[in-house]
Amino acid sequence: MKSIHDINEKIREGNVSVITADEMKDIVEELGPEKAAKEVDVVTTGTFGAMCSSGVFLNFGHSDPQIKMEKVWLNDVEAYTGIAAVDAYIGVTQLSDTRGMEYGGAHVIEDLVRGREVTLKSTAYGTDCYPRTEIVTEISLEDLNQAVMLNPRNAYQRYNAATNSSEQTLKTYMGTLLPEFGNITFAGTGEISPLNNDPEFRTIGIGTRILLCGATGYVIGEGTQHSPPYGTLMVKGNLKEMNPEFMRAAVMPGYGVTLFVGIGIPIPILDDKMAKFAAVRDEEIETKIIDFGVPRRDKPVVKKVTYAELRSGKVEINGDEVRVSPLSSYYVSGKIAAELRDRILNESFFLTLPVERIPAKETFKPMKQTTIRVVKNVMSPAIPITPDTDVDEASRLIIKKGVNHLPVIDEEKVLIGIVTSWDIAKAVATGKIGKVKDIMTRKVITVLSDDPVVVAARKMEKYDISALPVTDTKKHLIGLITTEDLSKLLSGG
Amino acid sequence: MMLELKFDSRIVKEPIISKATLEANTLINIMRANVGARHGEMVIEVEKSRVDTVIEVFQSYGVEVSKFDRKIxxxxxxxxxxxxxxxxxxxxxxxxxxxxxxxxxxxxxxxxxxxxxxxxxxxxxx
CATH class of the missing domain: 3.30.70.20 (Alpha-Beta Plaits)
Incomplete structure (x- = not known):
């Protein structure tokens, strides 16, 4: 049994034993936890991944005459300034007003850390004490009074892996997901990730000193959505001391901007229990692969897996070997753990005792919503036809029923195509007045009857179409939802 | 080894891959293809030992062939x-x-x- 004080004494005396998390696994296996706890004082952990819930508090100092910022932009990326006159918070996912998804808050933060100047633009309504109503200037990190990175949710202990059962490629915060279970992506660094090495939060708590993007930082509490074993941390650190090697602005294509955040946390091996925790292997760390093809909050679990299976590069789904991408960098995570080890050995990093524990149990509640409108309550009846219907018969139906879309079904009422008034006009214009099956679109974008209306709206917008056949999970036609149904919803009809 | 093929509207109508397969007596794997009405482009993979023969056959049909080395x-x-x-x-x-x-x-x-x-x-x- 050691104390944090004992370990810090050893750091000062230069005889502390520090190893990285990946090295600890074998040592405990070889020596057993009791002996390993005597041999090893500190295990350093690391993670480096996209962490959207991150940002920086900035204080710009006062202009002359003074301004109470009402709106503020850095390189055209808006920061939140609904606090004191020249304080602002820039979030990493905020997109540039002028450059959209290619540049955002994370890029501003990285530019500042790299010593580049950024353009500060602010507007205000003007008061007696802050008469100025606008300002434009160039600032760099050294011009700021404070630049404090404060991230509400970082260092996820583990994370749901992602795949996609749908027929479309999906661009998500979990990267690009290929159709029909084309790939799997996962985040987190498993056995070398900080929280997996202290799953009961015995040593990581409020006040724990950490390495945040290369700077000395602190854990300031549980992160938002903290829900062990999907635990998270809220952390802070001084942006002025950060190293661009351990952070990186990133763009998840089609999703938006985020920041790769690097975090290293020392695990003091106070007793054999901590040695046992720090011996955790990827084989013991479980997560779920969930299906992003279902655009709902509660996505179906495709499979339960361990981090070891994910890291093997291939996971079997429905008899096929599916390739796996990590999204967190094990390489940079390892460098962070090594950097932290070296700082402890160089007597430039001392351990702290948490001033308060973080709860090891907590639940993550869904949003309270008044109602979720689903497609089946909004859709219209569909007018189905068979593939052998004549095109001129279909054209008469369109006029008679006053519709633009005729879903095509087989004998089992399974949707196999769709014909629109445009298809028919085209068929007439080109003289192809045969059967419906010759002119129908076979790859139909559909929606499920239990899907929320917003899912239907998003699909219509994405594919630039004005109606979607509504089906059950077995592709049986149930109805049709059109842009008109959606506008009726908005007008309260 | 990979080869890049470029051809015009005349060749678009010809089954040149099948012809090259038979005449060079080797297997051809189409890695990427973009064939339109006016011209076509393909990237194919052939066994190293048969490359020269395959190139000759394609060229005899008027296909522009180059070794494909523009890599990521x-x-x-x-x-x-x-x-x-x-x-x-x-x-x-x-x-x-x-x-x-x-x-x-x-x-x-x-x-x-x-x-x-x-x-x-x-x-x-x-």
């Missing part, structure tokens, strides 16, 4: 996250030594999918 380039911007690993259709990328992302560019078929998924724009096609 990974810059130092790479943070080794691995987003590209599961995306590449021909498995150019893998997690290798020291957990770094390695690119076996020789396999690249120039499809460009990886370029669009890299979160730090570390990949470019020449």
């Amino acid at each position: 380039i990974k810059s130092d911007e790479c943070v080794h996250c691995g987003a590209c690993v599961s995306i590449c259709p021909v498995e150019v990328f893998s997690i290798g030594k020291e957990e770094k992302v390695e690119a076996d560019s020789i396999k690249c078929i120039h499809c460009g999918v990886c370029v669009n998924v890299c979160p730090v724009q570390a990949l470019t096609l020449p």
Whole structure:
């Protein structure tokens, strides 16, 4: 049994034993936890991944005459300034007003850390004490009074892996997901990730000193959505001391901007229990692969897996070997753990005792919503036809029923195509007045009857179409939802 | 080894891949193809020992043939996250030594999918 004080004494005396998390696994296996706890004082952990819930508090100092910022932009990326006159918070996912998804808050933060100047633009309504109503200037990190990175949710202990059962490629915060279970992506660094090495939060708590993007930082509490074993941390650190090697602005294509955040946390091996925790292997760390093809909050679990299976590069789904991408960098995570080890050995990093524990149990509640409108309550009846219907018969139906879309079904009422008034006009214009099956679109974008209306709206917008056949999970036609149904919803009809 | 074929509207109508397969007596794997009304482009893979023969056959039909060596380039911007690993259709990328992302560019078929998924724009096609 050691104390944090004992370990810090050893750091000062230069005889502390520090190893990285990946090295600890074998040592405990070889020596057993009791002996390993005597041999090893500190295990350093690391993670480096996209962490959207991150940002920086900035204080710009006062202009002359003074301004109470009402709106503020850095390189055209808006920061939140609904606090004191020249304080602002820039979030990493905020997109540039002028450059959209290619540049955002994370890029501003990285530019500042790299010593580049950024353009500060602010507007205000003007008061007696802050008469100025606008300002434009160039600032760099050294011009700021404070630049404090404060991230509400970082260092996820583990994370749901992602795949996609749908027929479309999906661009998500979990990267690009290929159709029909084309790939799997996962985040987190498993056995070398900080929280997996202290799953009961015995040593990581409020006040724990950490390495945040290369700077000395602190854990300031549980992160938002903290829900062990999907635990998270809220952390802070001084942006002025950060190293661009351990952070990186990133763009998840089609999703938006985020920041790769690097975090290293020392695990003091106070007793054999901590040695046992720090011996955790990827084989013991479980997560779920969930299906992003279902655009709902509660996505179906495709499979339960361990981090070891994910890291093997291939996971079997429905008899096929599916390739796996990590999204967190094990390489940079390892460098962070090594950097932290070296700082402890160089007597430039001392351990702290948490001033308060973080709860090891907590639940993550869904949003309270008044109602979720689903497609089946909004859709219209569909007018189905068979593939052998004549095109001129279909054209008469369109006029008679006053519709633009005729879903095509087989004998089992399974949707196999769709014909629109445009298809028919085209068929007439080109003289192809045969059967419906010759002119129908076979790859139909559909929606499920239990899907929320917003899912239907998003699909219509994405594919630039004005109606979607509504089906059950077995592709049986149930109805049709059109842009008109959606506008009726908005007008309260 | 990979070859890049370019041909015009006259050849678009000809079954040149089948012809080359038969005449050069070798297997041809189509890696990428973009054939339209006016011209066509293909990237094919052939056994190294048969390359010269295959080139000769294609050229005899008026197909422009070049060795395909415009491969993906990974810059130092790479943070080794691995987003590209599961995306590449021909498995150019893998997690290798020291957990770094390695690119076996020789396999690249120039499809460009990886370029669009890299979160730090570390990949470019020449």
